[in-house]
Amino acid sequence: MATSRSSRGNSKPEASPKTVQRTYRFDNKTFTAFEDDCAQHLSNPKRVIEALILHWLDAGAEERAAMAQMHRQRIGSGSQDDD
Numbered sequence: 001m002a003t004s005r006s007s008r009g010n011s012k013p014e015a016s017p018k019t020v021q022r023t024y025r026f027d028n029k030t031f032t033a034f035e036d037d038c039a040q041h042l043s044n045p046k047r048v049i050e051a052l053i054l055h056w057l058d059a060g061a062e063e064r065a066a067m068a069q070m071h072r073q074r075i076g077s078g079s080q081d082d083d
Contacts (some may be wrong), residue, residue, distance in 0.1 A: 026034075038045045058062065 034048075035045055038048055056067070057069070
């Protein structure tokens with residue numbers, strides 16, 4: 001008979017992982033330009049993306065709204081990402 005994990009006497013809760021891998025889709029031309037720019041400046045693309053995320057999280061609601069509005073104007077408001 002199979003024994004479940006919880007009944008083996010292991011009462012210690014499982015810790016959540018420190019990192020998580022996510023997949024997002026980017027326009028190939030845009031992401032290639034980003035990677036080329038990172039290479040030119042000897043920057044790790046992962047670290048640049050992390051810095052951008054932290055900048056977004058540190059920003060206030062008004063600054064986030066301004067960034068989002070600027071992006072909508074740049075790409076057009078008909079983007080599927082606005083849903």
